[in-house]
Amino acid sequence: MSKPVYKRVLLKLSGEALAGEKGFGIDTDTLERIAKEVKEVGDMGVEIAVVVGAGNFWRGRSGKGMDRATADYMGMTATVINALALQDALENLGAICRVQTAIEMRQIAEPYIRRKAIRHLEKQRIVIFAAGTGNPYFTTDTTAALRAAEIEAEVILLAKNVDAVYDKDPNTDADAVKFDTLSYLEILNLELKVMDTTATSLCMDNSIPIKVFGLEAPNSIKRVILGEKIGTYIY
Ligand code: UDP
Numbered sequence: 001m002s003k004p005v006y007k008r009v010l011l012k013l014s015g016e017a018l019a020g021e022k023g024f025g026i027d028t029d030t031l032e033r034i035a036k037e038v039k040e041v042g043d044m045g046v047e048i049a050v051v052v053g054a055g056n057f058w059r060g061r062s063g064k065g066m067d068r069a070t071a072d073y074m075g076m077t078a079t080v081i082n083a084l085a086l087q088d089a090l091e092n093l094g095a096i097c098r099v100q101t102a103i104e105m106r107q108i109a110e111p112y113i114r115r116k117a118i119r120h121l122e123k124q125r126i127v128i129f130a131a132g133t134g135n136p137y138f139t140t141d142t143t144a145a146l147r148a149a150e151i152e153a154e155v156i157l158l159a160k161n162v163d164a165v166y167d168k169d170p171n172t173d174a175d176a177v178k179f180d181t182l183s184y185l186e187i188l189n190l191e192l193k194v195m196d197t198t199a200t201s202l203c204m205d206n207s208i209p210i211k212v213f214g215l216e217a218p219n220s221i222k223r224v225i226l227g228e229k230i231g232t233y234i235y
Helices: 014-021 029-043 067-090 114-122 140-151 182-188 196-206 219-227
Strands: 008-013 047-052 096-103 126-130 155-162 210-214 232-234
Touching: 008 014, 008 029, 008 140, 008 232, 014 029, 014 067, 029 047, 029 067, 029 219, 047 067, 047 114, 047 140, 047 196, 067 096, 067 126, 096 114, 114 126, 114 140, 140 155, 140 196, 155 219, 182 196
Parallel strands: 008 047, 008 155, 047 126, 096 126, 155 210
Antiparallel strands: 210 232
16 A cells, blocks of 8 residues: 655645535535545654644635724634534544634634644644634635745645636646646746735745645545645646
């Protein structure tokens, strides 16, 4: 059997990934499928931390006319809903899991404590980071970059609704060209919509490679973990 090529990874799940076909809220079948894939990777001995987004409920920029910071706090709160749902799905499968929030909610989850998160990972517990960075004006992609640096993850697994990075939107442009590899600077210069610029710069400054791949194909997380060259590799 092939062996994992990574020991510790950070998986970024956008909120939309949990919504399935519905495009809004949480689709429990989709949630269960993702949880199974995450657990399977954990069972292979890979230490796995997850950052969840909230685009399936709320994004700060969707709050037209609202105070931006308030709208962003709403987004961060929404990530906690997704984190609790994922924790529940993982625990239903028998996985051991902890949610840590960047904004304290001690009744429902642990506060984010870096050293504790690392200890959980060492004990093969799946750690879910919720409430983003705890600060408005950031995204959960930036959270993924920050937490990956903090826990010394070897790679960010950026699971998307598209199977790789393209020069144009492959859903609307039939001649869109797929990138197998990209540098951080190419993303910034070509203004490719992979991650926002803050997240990309943080990865670049700290040499954190990113694997972008689609979640729709079955076992994609495991395939990436086993070193299969799917999606786009950014380094
Ligand atoms: N957010 C924030 N600070 C953070 C992370 C997230 O203010 O550190 C807010 C922001 O409003 C964002 C929302 O939470 O739009 C949901 O996160 P994101 O848009 O990154 O979710 P995704 O697109 O991954 O589903």
